[in-house]
Amino acid sequence: MAEVGQQHPIKVYFLVWALLFVFSIASYLVDFFAFEGHLRWFLIVVFMLLKAGFIVAVFMHMKWERPTLITAILVPPLVLIVLMYLLAYEADYAWASRIVYFGDVVEPIPEPPPSHAAVPH
Amino acid sequence: MAEAAETDQGPLTTIVNDWSSDVTTFKAVPWGKAMMWIFLLSDTFIFTSFLVSYMAVRMTQTDAWPEPSEVFSLEAFGVPVPLLLIAIMTFILITSSGTMAMAVNMGYRKRKVAVFWLMFATALLGASFVGMQAFEWTKLIGDEGVRAWQNPMGAAQFGSFFFMITGFHGLHVSAGVVYLLIVAFRVLRGKYDNTSFEIVEITGLYWHFVDLVWVFIFAFFYLW
Numbered sequence: 259m260a261e262v263g264q265q266h267p268i269k270v271y272f273l274v275w276a277l278l279f280v281f282s283i284a285s286y287l288v289d290f291f292a293f294e295g296h297l298r299w300f301l302i303v304v305f306m307l308l309k310a311g312f313i314v315a316v317f318m319h320m321k322w323e324r325p326t327l328i329t330a331i332l333v334p335p336l337v338l339i340v341l342m343y344l345l346a347y348e349a350d351y352a353w354a355s356r357i358v359y360f361g362d363v364v365e366p367i368p369e370p371p372p373s374h375a376a377v378p379h
Numbered sequence: 380m381a382e383a384a385e386t387d388q389g390p391l392t393t394i395v396n397d398w399s400s401d402v403t404t405f406k407a408v409p410w411g412k413a414m415m416w417i418f419l420l421s422d423t424f425i426f427t428s429f430l431v432s433y434m435a436v437r438m439t440q441t442d443a444w445p446e447p448s449e450v451f452s453l454e455a456f457g458v459p460v461p462l463l464l465i466a467i468m469t470f471i472l473i474t475s476s477g478t479m480a481m482a483v484n485m486g487y488r489k490r491k492v493a494v495f496w497l498m499f500a501t502a503l504l505g506a507s508f509v510g511m512q513a514f515e516w517t518k519l520i521g522d523e524g525v526r527a528w529q530n531p532m533g534a535a536q537f538g539s540f541f542f543m544i545t546g547f548h549g550l551h552v553s554a555g556v557v558y559l560l561i562v563a564f565r566v567l568r569g570k571y572d573n574t575s576f577e578i579v580e581i582t583g584l585y586w587h588f589v590d591l592v593w594v595f596i597f598a599f600f601y602l603w
Binding site for chain 1: 390391393394397398404405406407408413416417419420423424427428431432434435438439440441448461462466469470473476477479480481483484487488580583584587588590591594595597598601602603
């Protein structure tokens with residue numbers, strides 16, 4: 259138990275630091291060049307997950323921890339995906355109900371946008 | 380010994396053995412670090428609940444949601460640049476994460492003057508982040524007329540979620556700056572000379588988490 263610390267070569271930190279800059283610039287460029295639709299969302303999520311993964315794995319040293327700590331911390335948040343799924347699943351219904359009961363237009367019910375999560379430019 | 384045992388058993392065996400060992404579960408982890416991780420886990424649930432409720436509201440909203448790319452654009456050299464301030468804030472937070480990682484590394488080398496200056500630099504970057512956020516809020520409240528209950532550009536909930544999510548994150552950054560400064564000065568005073576510098580790593584965990592939350596806010600609130 260003498261070695262409880264997390265000591266790693268500085269090179270690893272510099273590499274991840276540089277990667278975080280690259281991914282941030284890349285995700286900024288997604289907005290700058292105004293990518294649309296699924297490509298936009300896909301790229302945003304990919305760069306977000308890459309950044310988050312590198313921060314947790316290297317800067318927060320998760321990569322070198324025992325599997326007991328890794329699973330205790332990283333498994334519980336997975337239930338949040340269920341919450342997200344449930345609310346996204348119900349969204350069409352809630353949106354349509356608002357149009358029907360609170361909207362100015364009662365008939366006909368307008369088509370929902372391709373994905374109402376996004377507002378077109 | 381623990382290291383040797385780990386190599387000839389799979390991760391699942393390690394997990395089962397650790398949880399059923401009748402002693403410390405998180406072996407080779409200082410208790411302060413385990414507690415910080417558990418605190419961060421609870422914070423993950425808070426921030427994710429904010430972001431998920433933001434998603435639910437934005438998806439079910441019948442009014443137009445303002446275009447963040449335009450709302451948060453700034454003029455630079457006479458040209459409007461989308462999300463300019465947010466991009467600068469993102470880079471500042473990443474830079475501060477890097478200096479914090481360096482501070483942790485120097486801590487384990489017991490180079491306390493280096494630790495102090497790196498943590499001090501991290502705190503300064505964090506403070507400048509909060510300053511920019513204050514500027515952003517001022518612009519949004521004063522120039523654009525956005526309030527927590529109304530928004531001239533469309534859906535009223537835009538204001539509520541913007542102020543709640545970025546405000547809660549800004550609060551974390553502000554608390555982190557205070558936390559960093561306290562630990563940095565204690566390191567310099569020699570409080571941890573005879574013990575371990577793991578407190579620097581624990582502070583670092585909190586700071587990296589603040590950066591981690593910003594990654595998600597940046598993606599879902601500003602870019603989406």
